[in-house]
Amino acid sequence: MAKRNLDSKGGAGKRLSNGLVALSSVAVLAVYSAGYVRTRAAAARFEVPAAARRGGHRAAAAAPGPLASDATVSTSALIASPPAPDIEAAVKPAEATPSAAQPAPPVEPSRTPASAIAPPAQLPPSSTMMASVPAPVSAPTHEPPASAAVPAPAPAATPTPAPPAAPVRSTSPVDAPAVPKTASPSPAAPLYTDAPPVDPSEQPFVFHGAFKKDGTFLGWGSSRHGDIQASVQIENGRIVSAVIAQCLTRYSCDVIDKLPPQVVKRQSADVDYVTGATESADAFYDAIVDALSKAK
Amino acid sequence: MIRTVAVMGTIVTMELVERDGDVHTLDRGDPTAALDRAFAWFHRVEECCSRFDPNSELMQLSSRIGAAVAVSEMLYEMVQFALAVAEETGGAFDPTVGRAMEARGFNREHRTRTIVRTPLGSDVDASFRDVALDPNRRTIALLRPLILDLGAVAKGCAIDMAARELRPFEDFAINAGGDLYLGGHGPTGTPWSIGVRHPRQDGRLLATLCVSDTAVCTSGDYERSAAGEAGHHILDPRSSASPRAVASVTVLAPTAMAADALATAAFVLGPREGIDLLERQGVEGLLVTPELERHETLGMASAYRGGR
Numbered sequence: 001m002a003k004r005n006l007d008s009k010g011g012a013g014k015r016l017s018n019g020l021v022a023l024s025s026v027a028v029l030a031v032y033s034a035g036y037v038r039t040r041a042a043a044a045r046f047e048v049p050a051a052a053r054r055g056g057h058r059a060a061a062a063a064p065g066p067l068a069s070d071a072t073v074s075t076s077a078l079i080a081s082p083p084a085p086d087i088e089a090a091v092k093p094a095e096a097t098p099s100a101a102q103p104a105p106p107v108e109p110s111r112t113p114a115s116a117i118a119p120p121a122q123l124p125p126s127s128t129m130m131a132s133v134p135a136p137v138s139a140p141t142h143e144p145p146a147s148a149a150v151p152a153p154a155p156a157a158t159p160t161p162a163p164p165a166a167p168v169r170s171t172s173p174v175d176a177p178a179v180p181k182t183a184s185p186s187p188a189a190p191l192y193t194d195a196p197p198v199d200p201s202e203q204p205f206v207f208h209g210a211f212k213k214d215g216t217f218l219g220w221g222s223s224r225h226g227d228i229q230a231s232v233q234i235e236n237g238r239i240v241s242a243v244i245a246q247c248l249t250r251y252s253c254d255v256i257d258k259l260p261p262q263v264v265k266r267q268s269a270d271v272d273y274v275t276g277a278t279e280s281a282d283a284f285y286d287a288i289v290d291a292l293s294k295a296k
Numbered sequence: 297m298i299r300t301v302a303v304m305g306t307i308v309t310m311e312l313v314e315r316d317g318d319v320h321t322l323d324r325g326d327p328t329a330a331l332d333r334a335f336a337w338f339h340r341v342e343e344c345c346s347r348f349d350p351n352s353e354l355m356q357l358s359s360r361i362g363a364a365v366a367v368s369e370m371l372y373e374m375v376q377f378a379l380a381v382a383e384e385t386g387g388a389f390d391p392t393v394g395r396a397m398e399a400r401g402f403n404r405e406h407r408t409r410t411i412v413r414t415p416l417g418s419d420v421d422a423s424f425r426d427v428a429l430d431p432n433r434r435t436i437a438l439l440r441p442l443i444l445d446l447g448a449v450a451k452g453c454a455i456d457m458a459a460r461e462l463r464p465f466e467d468f469a470i471n472a473g474g475d476l477y478l479g480g481h482g483p484t485g486t487p488w489s490i491g492v493r494h495p496r497q498d499g500r501l502l503a504t505l506c507v508s509d510t511a512v513c514t515s516g517d518y519e520r521s522a523a524g525e526a527g528h529h530i531l532d533p534r535s536s537a538s539p540r541a542v543a544s545v546t547v548l549a550p551t552a553m554a555a556d557a558l559a560t561a562a563f564v565l566g567p568r569e570g571i572d573l574l575e576r577q578g579v580e581g582l583l584v585t586p587e588l589e590r591h592e593t594l595g596m597a598s599a600y601r602g603g604r
Contacts, residue, residue: 020577023380024553027373028456034369035340035457271504272482275546276474276493276514 218245219290230287297327303338304451306473310334310458313467313483324464334470337457344370345446357436358443364428364435370453372434374553375427378449381557382424385573389561390424391449392442448515448560451475452553455511459552475513477552489601493518495543495584502544503582506601511552515559516544517586541566543586548599549579567591 216233229246298311312327324330345354353371367375378391422442429436438444455470459477462468467480469488478488487508491501495516505512545562549555558579562570567583574581574593583591 020377020381020384020558021550021554021579024377024452024456024549024551024557027377027553028453028460028551030373031370031453032457032460035337271489271491271501273469273471273476273478273488274474274491274493274501275476275505275512276495276516276518276544 213294217291217294219287219294221287221290228287230291232291297331299331299335301335301338303335304342304454304472306451308335308338308473309469309471310462311469311471312462312465313469313481315467327465330461330465334458334461337461338454338472341370341450341454341457344368345374345444345450347443347445347447354444354446358438361438361441364430364433364437366433366435369434372429372436374446374449374453375436375444376429376431377553378444378446378557379424379427379429381449381561384577385561385565387423388564388569389448389557391444391446392422392424392427393445448556449553452511452513452551452556455552455556459511472552475511475552475556477511478507479509481508492546492582493544495586496588502584503546504601505548505599507548507599510548510550511555512546512548513552513555513559514544514546515556515563517542517563518544541585542570543584543588545570545581545583547574547579547581548596549577554579 216231219230219232220227221230227248229248231245297314298309300307300309302308310331312331343349344352346352347354349355350359353368357365357367357371375391378389381389382391422440426439426442427436427444428439451472452475455472455475455477458470459468459479462470462479465479467482469479469482470477474493476490478490482488487506490505490507490512492503492505493514493516494500494502495518542563545559547555547559547562549558554577558574558577559581562573562581562583564570565573567585567589568591570583571581571591571593580593580596580599582593582596585591
């Protein structure tokens with residue numbers, strides 16, 4: 001029986017182990033890093049000083065557009081994403097690819113067993129150092145390129161040189177040879193210090209325009225437990241709130257009715273969160289979408 | 297500080313645990329901005345790989361059969377990871393099931409409620425082996441008409457990105473439609489207490505976990521049933537049918553990408569092979585059959601609250 005298969009815990013199978021976990025960790029780092037690289041490029045185009053940009057978050061909310069699909073429960077500034085068409089170019093795949101100059105991952109002591117240090121052949125070599133995922137957040141380099149503010153290449157940021165070659169993927173994302181490594185600060189570097197809040201949110205998340213009508217709209221969503229009605233408020237073409245107006249489910253609505261309020265807290269008295277509880281959320285989502293369709 | 301947003305066809309909640317009444321400290325940064333960034337990743341992932349938006353990068357890729365298409369880092373990494381899982385599971389997990397999903401009614405665009413049909417020629421035999429990656433040029437080529445479905449991987453990826461954004465705050469939770477990442481400790485200062493939904497009895501929990509700095513993802517047969525048809529949202533790519541041997545699988549892993557993909561794969565593989573896979577990959581998991589028979593990894597016991 002598998003569950004008692006000790007061999008798989010320590011034996012040969014295990015050596016291959018963590019392969020996917022390590023690979024996912026590499027992917028997370030690569031994507032995250034690329035996000036910052038691209039963001040930096042976008043920031044350069046804006047040439048907005050950090051302070052101004054920070055202050056501009058609210059102002060940007062009036063900008064047309066993005067996030068039309070956001071049924072944000074909180075009315076607080078959602079994601080400031082000034083739709084700047086020229087950024088689009090910056091994130092075009094063709095350009096984004098070269099920008100894959102990954103900030104080198106901070107070397108982090110691997111929390112995974114030694115077995116993970118010998119990743120399967122198809123793994124990027126550098127996966128070894130990122131076996132535990134949420135590696136220390138490499139303080140994103142937010143400075144406008146004008147200041148040539150590539151962070152000092154801390155020693156820790158030097159990517160582990162490729163161990164002998166992974167046949168399949170000898171070129172790993174974090175080991176792209178052609179591109180100069182953009183080093184990231186050492187893990188000890190302060191996080192998000194005075195850096196401007198440049199981030200993926202500054203990418204234009206364009207979602208097919210704003211809603212045409214302002215007001216409060218009701219919509220229904222169904223689950224096999226019954227229906228719920230959502231009330232969505234739109235101002236200036238953007239969603240400012242979404243709450244459940246009615247809950248006609250045949251079982252206790254306690255999962256659902258705690259969703260919309262800004263204080264979306266506990267799904268149960270006993271636990272902080274529940275895994276695998278998606279259905280009610282779908283109903284709420286559908287109800288919101290239904291309501292939004294009336295605002296078009 | 298807590299915020300909820302509807303995105304990627306689900307409801308996403310993120311919570312930063314406040315300590316001493318204030319999460320806003322200098323060395324951690326602005327919590328509101330961190331939440332902005334964390335949610336931004338969800339939008340970005342959705343924008344990249346929605347199957348329902350013909351303009352998404354994913355669908356653009358699907359419209360260029362045979363060509364090596366330069367793609368974003370995000371799409372490349374997600375596809376690469378999905379293919380690795382497919383390889384590891386002998387195709388039990390396969391990101392090329394998009395066509396079969398569509399045939400089964402999973403083609404409703406949640407945002408607009410329109411039904412999408414991709415105008416591609418059907419190629420039911422296509423599999424993950426028909427996707428070619430070029431790691432040097434960072435291109436993806438679909439060798440046959442197929443639709444990539446990155447569902448599990450994409451949501452996991454978004455969760456992992458958000459987790460990185462919130463990491464400076466140490467104690468945080470991300471809940472994307474029942475797939476979770478728990479950073480540090482909960483409001484009580486102890487590890488997060490997480491209920492595993494009972495696959496057959498609403499409102500009841502199958503188990504209660506006590507976790508920290510880990511992703512917890514569940515694949516269950518109770519999720520979104522296909523329109524007008526028996527079956528749930530997970531297909532066995534090898535048979536295009538819904539697996540019946542498992543009611544739910546919960547996986548704990550360092551990344552949500554891994555947890556989500558492995559939960560889906562274990563669901564398809566069934567109790568024995570599924571648990572084998574989890575052990576082999578060094579993650580913990582709890583699998584329940586429709587008869588409520590439990591199977592779990594060796595190390596799972598340590599994750600139960602109160603030692604079980």
